[in-house]
Amino acid sequence: MASPERPPRSPTVARAWRLWGPAVAGVAAALASLGAAELTAALLAPAGSPILAVGALVIDLVPAWVKELVIAVFGTGDKAVLIVCVAVGALVLAAVAGVVESRRPPFGRALVVAAGGLAVVAVLTRASSATFDAVPSVIAMVVGAVMLTVLVARLPRTVSTASATALHPGPDPDRRRFLAWTGVSAGLGLLAVIGGQLVSAGTRATDAARALFTLPVPATASAPIPAGADLAIEGLSPVITPNLGFYRIDTALQVPRIDPTTWTLKITGMVENEVELTFAELLALPLEESTTTLTCVSNPVGGDLIGNATWLGYPVRLLLARAKPRPGADMVLSRSEDGWTASTPLEVLTDDRNAILAVGMNGVPLPLEHGYPVRMVVPGLYGYVSATKWVVELNVTRFDLETAYWTNRGWTERGPVKLSSRIDVPRAGARVPAGPVMLAGVAWSQHVGIRFVQVQVDDGPWNDANLADAISADTWRQWSWQWTAPAGRHTLRVRATDAAGLVQTSVVRDVVPDGATGLQQVPVTVG
Numbered sequence: 001m002a003s004p005e006r007p008p009r010s011p012t013v014a015r016a017w018r019l020w021g022p023a024v025a026g027v028a029a030a031l032a033s034l035g036a037a038e039l040t041a042a043l044l045a046p047a048g049s050p051i052l053a054v055g056a057l058v059i060d061l062v063p064a065w066v067k068e069l070v071i072a073v074f075g076t077g078d079k080a081v082l083i084v085c086v087a088v089g090a091l092v093l094a095a096v097a098g099v100v101e102s103r104r105p106p107f108g109r110a111l112v113v114a115a116g117g118l119a120v121v122a123v124l125t126r127a128s129s130a131t132f133d134a135v136p137s138v139i140a141m142v143v144g145a146v147m148l149t150v151l152v153a154r155l156p157r158t159v160s161t162a163s164a165t166a167l168h169p170g171p172d173p174d175r176r177r178f179l180a181w182t183g184v185s186a187g188l189g190l191l192a193v194i195g196g197q198l199v200s201a202g203t204r205a206t207d208a209a210r211a212l213f214t215l216p217v218p219a220t221a222s223a224p225i226p227a228g229a230d231l232a233i234e235g236l237s238p239v240i241t242p243n244l245g246f247y248r249i250d251t252a253l254q255v256p257r258i259d260p261t262t263w264t265l266k267i268t269g270m271v272e273n274e275v276e277l278t279f280a281e282l283l284a285l286p287l288e289e290s291t292t293t294l295t296c297v298s299n300p301v302g303g304d305l306i307g308n309a310t311w312l313g314y315p316v317r318l319l320l321a322r323a324k325p326r327p328g329a330d331m332v333l334s335r336s337e338d339g340w341t342a343s344t345p346l347e348v349l350t351d352d353r354n355a356i357l358a359v360g361m362n363g364v365p366l367p368l369e370h371g372y373p374v375r376m377v378v379p380g381l382y383g384y385v386s387a388t389k390w391v392v393e394l395n396v397t398r399f400d401l402e403t404a405y406w407t408n409r410g411w412t413e414r415g416p417v418k419l420s421s422r423i424d425v426p427r428a429g430a431r432v433p434a435g436p437v438m439l440a441g442v443a444w445s446q447h448v449g450i451r452f453v454q455v456q457v458d459d460g461p462w463n464d465a466n467l468a469d470a471i472s473a474d475t476w477r478q479w480s481w482q483w484t485a486p487a488g489r490h491t492l493r494v495r496a497t498d499a500a501g502l503v504q505t506s507v508v509r510d511v512v513p514d515g516a517t518g519l520q521q522v523p524v525t526v527g
């Protein structure tokens with residue numbers, strides 16, 4: 001039994017309750033609301049997660065320099081950072097809604113409904129979204145508004161009424177009851193979020209289909225990798241990048257899950273014959289293996305957004321030959337299931353290079369995050385203008401008629417990969433013993449090939465490095481150089497010269513708009 005003689009609550013505690021109570025009510029209502037949404041999304045509408053949809057909308061709306069900054073700072077953790085930001089933003093908004101609802105009802109609820117409306121818009125503006133995908137956001141809106149009303153009504157009396165005075169004694173059971181309600185609401189919400197994640201991670205038909213799918217035997221095997229292509233120096237990137245270590249860059253917050261039995265590729269636009277190809281039809285074609293280096297235009301000089309894999313696929317030029325591009329066409333706009341696009345010059349897809357529709361990567365089906373079931377791989381072009389993952393359409397068109405995802409955001413419409421080189425060992429900032437030190441790295445000039453690589457210590461002469469055997473002009477090439485290191489601090493530089501005689505420029509250019517240039521500098525301490 002509460003004693004009627006309970007001493008009056010101190011003014012500061014009351015003030016704290018008046019502000020934080022409603023904020024807590026808002027956050028608890030939001031957690032319940034997000035939990036309900038994530039769980040429904042996982043069970044019924046995988047593309048309907050409001051947090052991910054708002055995140056995806058943010059990705060499409062932020063200026064390119066913000067995206068660059070986030071990639072530069074967080075690397076491939078960029079998506080986790082974005083999700084956390086959207087979630088934190090939602091909770092802050094919810095706290096505000098709680099405060100507003102306790103003071104000016106029903107404006108807090110109105111805020112929740114507006115946020116829900118934004119989520120619905122975000123979900124429905126995703127390519128490949130269906131009306132049904134809006135269901136989780138609508139549920140979030142309803143649960144959020146109801147829980148906000150319920151929890152604000154349960155704020156301890158001194159706090160919820162506008163006439164409350166700081167000295168009015170607040171009975172403790174009120175507070176306890178409020179904390180119990182918010183605790184249950186928040187707790188169930190969190191459990192539902194976690195449950196939703198478990199459900200969506202575990203039971204996807206796509207994952208199962210991929211696991212059961214064995215790659216067809218290539219009709220044309222790739223030329224064997226020469227034994228001398230990998231110098232096997234500790235710390236040097238292996239000449240073939242394992243799938244798990246392969247960089248990943250895309251705008252997809254949720255990896256598209258495509259059922260290969262319903263997947264088709266359409267060749268449309270300026271063609272004599274529109275072509276539609278099923279996955280089974282693609283697999284029945286004579287597939288070719290080829291080793292090709294893939295790199296991102298956002299890769300800074302010395303960066304690690306580059307990898308080399310053996311791909312299994314079918315030449316795009318042979319499919320285009322079936323479709324018969326009409327005169328005047330000069331570009332293929334490839335489109336992914338989630339609406340992302342890349343503009344590739346038609347001539348690059350029809351010349352003799354190995355531009356392929358790939359289904360395999362290093363001997364296994366494409367990993368989901370690298371484009372399962374089918375992606376493009378085009379030697380010599382940055383990924384943003386060529387390497388469409390989850391590809392579903394090749395639209396034959398013209399550069400003056402259509403523009404692609406990143407071209408619309410300030411990047412150039414064509415993106416040939418620039419000649420570059422990298423030092424892998426020693427790492428920047430390393431301390432090495434004086435005497436013989438092995439320097440090693442990779443260099444690439446796709447579709448041209450590397451003629452030699454040189455290394456410079458401080459302002460000394462350029463020394464010719466030893467080159468590993470080339471796989472082909474379309475892959476990177478390892479190099480090494482033995483340095484007799486004198487004690488002290490030194491700066492190492494590398495530069496490559498390609499088979500056409502072009503020397504890697506020392507002019508420093510940023511990654512925007514068509515790829516970085518300059519020479520990597522690696523500071524080391526000897527002794």
Ligand SMILES: Nc1nc2c(c(=O)[nH]1)N[C@H]1C(S)=C(S)[C@@H](COP(=O)(O)O)O[C@H]1N2
Pocket residue numbers: 246247248249250251252294295296297336337340369370371382383384387388389390
């Ligand atoms: N569908 C889709 N494909 C995409 C992208 C994307 O955002 N969406 N990003 C491209 C970019 S910018 C690069 S660098 C490569 C990266 O391929 P990876 O993630 O397999 O390394 O994929 C390309 N293909």
Ligand SMILES: [Mo]
Pocket residue numbers: 249295296297298382383384
């Ligand atoms: Mo990229």
